Protein backbone atom coordinates (compact mmCIF):
# COMPACT_ATOMS: atom_id res chain seq x y z
CA UNK A 1 0.00 0.00 0.00
CA UNK A 2 0.99 3.63 -0.31
CA UNK A 3 0.54 6.95 1.47
CA UNK A 4 0.04 10.36 -0.17
CA UNK A 5 1.23 13.48 1.67
CA UNK A 6 0.79 17.16 0.78
CA UNK A 7 3.81 19.03 2.07
CA UNK A 8 3.60 22.83 2.13
CA UNK A 9 5.75 25.73 1.06
CA UNK A 10 7.33 27.65 3.93
CA UNK A 11 8.91 31.02 4.54
CA UNK A 12 12.20 30.85 6.40
CA UNK A 13 14.18 33.57 8.17
CA UNK A 14 11.12 35.90 8.20
CA UNK A 15 13.37 38.93 8.03
CA UNK A 16 15.51 39.05 11.14
CA UNK A 17 15.32 35.35 12.09
CA UNK A 18 18.07 33.92 9.87
CA UNK A 19 18.21 30.12 10.15
CA UNK A 20 15.82 30.01 13.14
CA UNK A 21 12.32 31.31 12.28
CA UNK A 22 9.87 29.78 9.81
CA UNK A 23 6.24 29.98 8.76
CA UNK A 24 4.12 27.37 6.95
CA UNK A 25 1.88 28.43 4.05
CA UNK A 26 -1.35 26.60 3.11
CA UNK A 27 -0.26 26.47 -0.52
CA UNK A 28 1.53 25.76 -2.79
CA UNK A 29 2.51 22.22 -1.78
CA UNK A 30 4.28 19.16 -3.10
CA UNK A 31 2.28 15.93 -3.47
CA UNK A 32 4.39 12.95 -2.48
CA UNK A 33 3.27 9.34 -2.72
CA UNK A 34 5.43 6.74 -1.01
CA UNK A 35 4.98 2.99 -1.44
CA UNK A 36 6.76 0.44 0.71
CA UNK A 37 8.62 -2.24 -1.25
CA UNK A 38 10.32 -5.52 -0.39
CA UNK A 39 13.24 -4.39 -2.53
CA UNK A 40 15.64 -2.40 -0.32
CA UNK A 41 16.72 1.13 -1.26
CA UNK A 42 14.82 4.10 -2.69
CA UNK A 43 13.47 4.63 -6.21
CA UNK A 44 12.22 8.08 -7.26
CA UNK A 45 9.92 9.19 -10.06
CA UNK A 46 9.04 12.80 -10.81
CA UNK A 47 5.57 13.54 -12.18
CA UNK A 48 6.35 17.19 -12.91
CA UNK A 49 8.20 19.19 -15.57
CA UNK A 50 11.21 20.02 -13.40
CA UNK A 51 14.45 18.30 -14.19
CA UNK A 52 15.32 17.17 -10.65
CA UNK A 53 17.73 14.30 -10.00
CA UNK A 54 16.16 10.86 -9.58
CA UNK A 55 19.34 9.32 -8.14
CA UNK A 56 18.30 8.96 -4.46
CA UNK A 57 21.77 9.97 -3.27
CA UNK A 58 21.40 13.32 -5.07
CA UNK A 59 17.70 13.97 -4.41
CA UNK A 60 16.53 15.65 -1.18
CA UNK A 61 13.64 13.20 -0.74
CA UNK A 62 15.96 10.29 -1.54
CA UNK A 63 18.64 11.32 0.96
CA UNK A 64 16.00 11.91 3.65
CA UNK A 65 14.48 8.45 3.05
CA UNK A 66 17.91 6.78 3.03
CA UNK A 67 18.59 8.42 6.42
CA UNK A 68 15.26 7.06 7.72
CA UNK A 69 15.96 3.58 6.32
CA UNK A 70 19.25 3.45 8.24
CA UNK A 71 17.14 3.60 11.43
CA UNK A 72 14.83 0.78 10.25
CA UNK A 73 15.97 -2.79 11.03
CA UNK A 74 13.70 -4.49 8.45
CA UNK A 75 14.99 -5.06 4.90
CA UNK A 76 12.53 -2.81 3.08
CA UNK A 77 12.63 0.00 0.56
CA UNK A 78 10.44 2.77 -0.84
CA UNK A 79 9.13 3.93 -4.19
CA UNK A 80 8.47 7.66 -4.30
CA UNK A 81 6.36 9.66 -6.76
CA UNK A 82 6.91 13.38 -6.45
CA UNK A 83 4.66 16.03 -8.00
CA UNK A 84 6.21 19.37 -7.23
CA UNK A 85 3.66 22.09 -6.68
CA UNK A 86 6.49 24.31 -5.43
CA UNK A 87 8.96 25.55 -8.01
CA UNK A 88 12.47 24.34 -7.21
CA UNK A 89 14.78 27.20 -6.30
CA UNK A 90 11.98 29.64 -5.64
CA UNK A 91 12.96 30.34 -2.04
CA UNK A 92 9.79 29.06 -0.38
CA UNK A 93 11.18 25.82 0.98
CA UNK A 94 10.90 23.60 -2.10
CA UNK A 95 13.56 21.13 -1.01
CA UNK A 96 12.35 21.07 2.61
CA UNK A 97 8.80 20.27 1.45
CA UNK A 98 9.97 17.25 -0.55
CA UNK A 99 12.20 16.01 2.26
CA UNK A 100 9.48 16.41 4.91
CA UNK A 101 6.68 14.94 2.79
CA UNK A 102 8.65 11.83 1.96
CA UNK A 103 9.65 10.99 5.54
CA UNK A 104 6.16 11.73 6.89
CA UNK A 105 4.65 9.37 4.30
CA UNK A 106 7.25 6.66 5.01
CA UNK A 107 6.66 6.98 8.74
CA UNK A 108 2.91 6.49 8.25
CA UNK A 109 3.67 3.27 6.33
CA UNK A 110 5.83 2.15 9.28
CA UNK A 111 3.08 2.69 11.85
CA UNK A 112 4.34 6.15 12.89
CA UNK A 113 7.25 4.71 14.83
CA UNK A 114 9.35 7.88 14.64
CA UNK A 115 8.60 11.18 16.38
CA UNK A 116 8.32 14.42 14.40
CA UNK A 117 11.64 15.48 15.92
CA UNK A 118 13.31 12.31 14.54
CA UNK A 119 11.69 12.95 11.16
CA UNK A 120 13.16 16.47 11.19
CA UNK A 121 16.62 14.90 11.63
CA UNK A 122 16.07 12.64 8.59
CA UNK A 123 14.69 15.52 6.52
CA UNK A 124 17.68 17.70 7.45
CA UNK A 125 20.00 15.13 5.90
CA UNK A 126 18.06 15.63 2.65
CA UNK A 127 17.95 19.43 2.90
CA UNK A 128 21.74 19.56 3.37
CA UNK A 129 22.10 18.20 -0.18
CA UNK A 130 20.37 21.29 -1.56
CA UNK A 131 21.83 23.98 0.67
CA UNK A 132 25.21 22.64 1.75
CA UNK A 133 24.41 23.50 5.35
CA UNK A 134 22.53 21.95 8.24
CA UNK A 135 19.51 24.08 8.99
CA UNK A 136 15.88 23.34 9.76
CA UNK A 137 14.14 26.68 9.38
CA UNK A 138 12.05 25.48 6.41
CA UNK A 139 11.78 21.88 7.60
CA UNK A 140 10.38 22.80 11.03
CA UNK A 141 7.32 24.74 9.75
CA UNK A 142 6.70 22.14 7.00
CA UNK A 143 6.68 19.42 9.69
CA UNK A 144 4.81 21.18 12.52
CA UNK A 145 2.79 23.84 10.67
CA UNK A 146 2.30 27.41 11.85
CA UNK A 147 5.17 29.52 13.10
CA UNK A 148 8.31 27.76 14.31
CA UNK A 149 11.51 28.60 16.13
CA UNK A 150 14.50 26.31 15.76
CA UNK A 151 16.03 27.15 19.14
CA UNK A 152 18.95 24.73 18.77
CA UNK A 153 20.28 22.06 16.44
CA UNK A 154 23.00 20.88 18.85
CA UNK A 155 23.46 19.07 21.13
CA UNK A 156 19.76 18.19 20.86
CA UNK A 157 17.31 19.42 18.28
CA UNK A 158 14.99 21.91 20.00
CA UNK A 159 12.06 23.17 17.92
CA UNK A 160 9.33 25.37 19.37
CA UNK A 161 6.08 25.25 17.39
CA UNK A 162 3.93 28.34 17.93
CA UNK A 163 0.63 29.58 16.60
CA UNK A 164 0.62 32.30 13.94
CA UNK A 165 -1.98 35.08 13.98
CA UNK A 166 -4.26 35.43 10.93
CA UNK A 167 -2.01 36.64 8.12
CA UNK A 168 -2.05 36.73 4.33
CA UNK A 169 1.23 36.32 2.55
CA UNK A 170 2.17 37.81 -0.81
CA UNK A 171 5.22 36.28 -2.48
CA UNK A 172 6.89 37.22 -5.74
CA UNK A 173 9.30 34.81 -7.36
CA UNK A 174 11.43 36.65 -9.92
CA UNK A 175 12.97 34.09 -12.24
CA UNK A 176 16.58 34.85 -11.48
CA UNK A 177 18.71 32.09 -10.09
CA UNK A 178 19.93 32.38 -6.51
CA UNK A 179 21.31 29.11 -5.16
CA UNK A 180 21.18 28.80 -1.37
CA UNK A 181 24.73 27.51 -1.34
CA UNK A 182 25.91 30.70 -3.15
CA UNK A 183 23.69 32.99 -1.06
CA UNK A 184 25.39 31.63 2.06
CA UNK A 185 28.87 32.33 0.71
CA UNK A 186 28.22 36.11 0.68
CA UNK A 187 27.38 36.23 4.39
CA UNK A 188 29.73 37.89 6.88
CA UNK A 189 31.67 35.54 9.16
CA UNK A 190 31.50 37.95 12.09
CA UNK A 191 28.95 40.54 13.20
CA UNK A 192 29.58 43.78 15.09
CA UNK A 193 28.01 43.65 18.54
CA UNK A 194 25.83 46.72 17.93
CA UNK A 195 24.20 45.12 14.88
CA UNK A 196 23.76 41.84 16.75
CA UNK A 197 21.92 43.71 19.52
CA UNK A 198 19.54 45.34 17.03
CA UNK A 199 18.96 41.98 15.36
CA UNK A 200 18.14 39.97 18.49
CA UNK A 201 15.90 42.78 19.71
CA UNK A 202 13.97 42.40 16.46
CA UNK A 203 13.80 38.60 16.75
CA UNK A 204 12.34 38.95 20.25
CA UNK A 205 9.94 41.66 19.03
CA UNK A 206 8.82 39.53 16.09
CA UNK A 207 8.10 36.47 18.25
CA UNK A 208 6.21 38.64 20.75
CA UNK A 209 4.29 40.23 17.88
CA UNK A 210 3.27 36.84 16.49
CA UNK A 211 2.18 35.55 19.90
CA UNK A 212 0.09 38.61 20.72
CA UNK A 213 -1.17 39.22 17.14
CA UNK A 214 0.33 42.71 17.38
CA UNK A 215 0.70 43.59 13.69
CA UNK A 216 2.42 46.91 14.37
CA UNK A 217 5.04 45.19 16.51
CA UNK A 218 5.53 42.58 13.75
CA UNK A 219 6.01 45.41 11.25
CA UNK A 220 8.56 47.18 13.47
CA UNK A 221 10.50 43.98 14.12
CA UNK A 222 10.97 42.33 10.71
CA UNK A 223 14.10 44.20 9.61
CA UNK A 224 17.22 42.11 9.08
CA UNK A 225 20.42 44.10 9.70
CA UNK A 226 22.86 41.28 9.06
CA UNK A 227 21.87 38.92 6.25
CA UNK A 228 19.76 41.07 3.90
CA UNK A 229 22.45 43.75 3.45
CA UNK A 230 24.84 41.01 2.28
CA UNK A 231 22.30 39.39 -0.05
CA UNK A 232 20.44 42.37 -1.49
CA UNK A 233 22.80 42.64 -4.47
CA UNK A 234 21.64 39.15 -5.54
CA UNK A 235 18.04 40.38 -5.91
CA UNK A 236 17.70 43.46 -8.12
CA UNK A 237 14.44 45.23 -7.36
CA UNK A 238 14.30 44.26 -3.69
CA UNK A 239 14.31 47.81 -2.27
CA UNK A 240 11.73 49.02 -4.78
CA UNK A 241 9.54 45.95 -4.20
CA UNK A 242 9.54 46.60 -0.45
CA UNK A 243 8.74 50.30 -0.93
CA UNK A 244 5.78 49.54 -3.22
CA UNK A 245 4.52 46.75 -0.96
CA UNK A 246 4.55 49.02 2.10
CA UNK A 247 2.77 51.74 0.11
CA UNK A 248 0.12 49.13 -0.82
CA UNK A 249 -0.44 48.38 2.88
CA UNK A 250 1.85 45.44 3.69
CA UNK A 251 2.91 44.96 7.32
CA UNK A 252 6.47 44.28 6.15
CA UNK A 253 8.61 41.54 4.69
CA UNK A 254 11.94 40.76 3.12
CA UNK A 255 13.84 38.06 1.27
CA UNK A 256 12.14 34.68 1.51
CA UNK A 257 14.78 32.23 2.73
CA UNK A 258 17.90 32.74 0.67
CA UNK A 259 15.88 34.23 -2.20
CA UNK A 260 15.22 35.09 -4.91
CA UNK A 261 11.59 35.28 -3.74
CA UNK A 262 10.40 38.23 -1.68
CA UNK A 263 7.61 37.82 0.88
CA UNK A 264 5.31 40.36 2.47
CA UNK A 265 2.98 39.77 5.43
CA UNK A 266 -0.47 41.36 5.27
CA UNK A 267 -3.52 41.73 7.49
CA UNK A 268 -6.17 40.89 4.91
CA UNK A 269 -6.62 39.06 1.63
CA UNK A 270 -7.53 42.28 -0.17
CA UNK A 271 -4.33 44.00 0.96
CA UNK A 272 -2.28 40.90 0.10
CA UNK A 273 -3.74 40.94 -3.45
CA UNK A 274 -2.70 44.56 -4.02
CA UNK A 275 0.69 43.91 -2.43
CA UNK A 276 1.19 40.91 -4.75
CA UNK A 277 0.40 43.14 -7.74
CA UNK A 278 2.77 45.83 -6.44
CA UNK A 279 5.57 43.29 -6.04
CA UNK A 280 4.99 41.94 -9.53
CA UNK A 281 4.97 45.43 -11.09
CA UNK A 282 8.61 45.95 -10.10
CA UNK A 283 9.81 42.88 -11.97
CA UNK A 284 7.52 43.57 -14.94
CA UNK A 285 9.27 46.96 -15.27
CA UNK A 286 12.69 45.32 -14.90
CA UNK A 287 11.79 42.86 -17.68
CA UNK A 288 12.28 39.89 -15.34
CA UNK A 289 9.77 37.03 -15.62
CA UNK A 290 8.04 36.37 -12.30
CA UNK A 291 5.24 34.51 -10.53
CA UNK A 292 3.27 35.83 -7.62
CA UNK A 293 1.48 33.87 -4.95
CA UNK A 294 -1.07 35.20 -2.47
CA UNK A 295 -2.45 32.98 0.25
CA UNK A 296 -3.22 32.60 3.94
CA UNK A 297 -0.78 31.37 6.56
Ligand code: HSE
Nearest residue numbers: 012019137180257258
Ligand atom coordinates in the same frame (compact mmCIF):
# COMPACT_ATOMS: atom_id res chain seq x y z
N1 HSE B 1 18.02 30.05 6.42
C1 HSE B 1 18.43 29.63 5.12
C2 HSE B 1 19.23 30.73 4.45
C3 HSE B 1 17.21 29.30 4.33
O1 HSE B 1 18.80 31.88 4.54
O2 HSE B 1 20.27 30.46 3.88
C4 HSE B 1 17.48 28.93 2.90
O3 HSE B 1 17.18 27.59 2.68
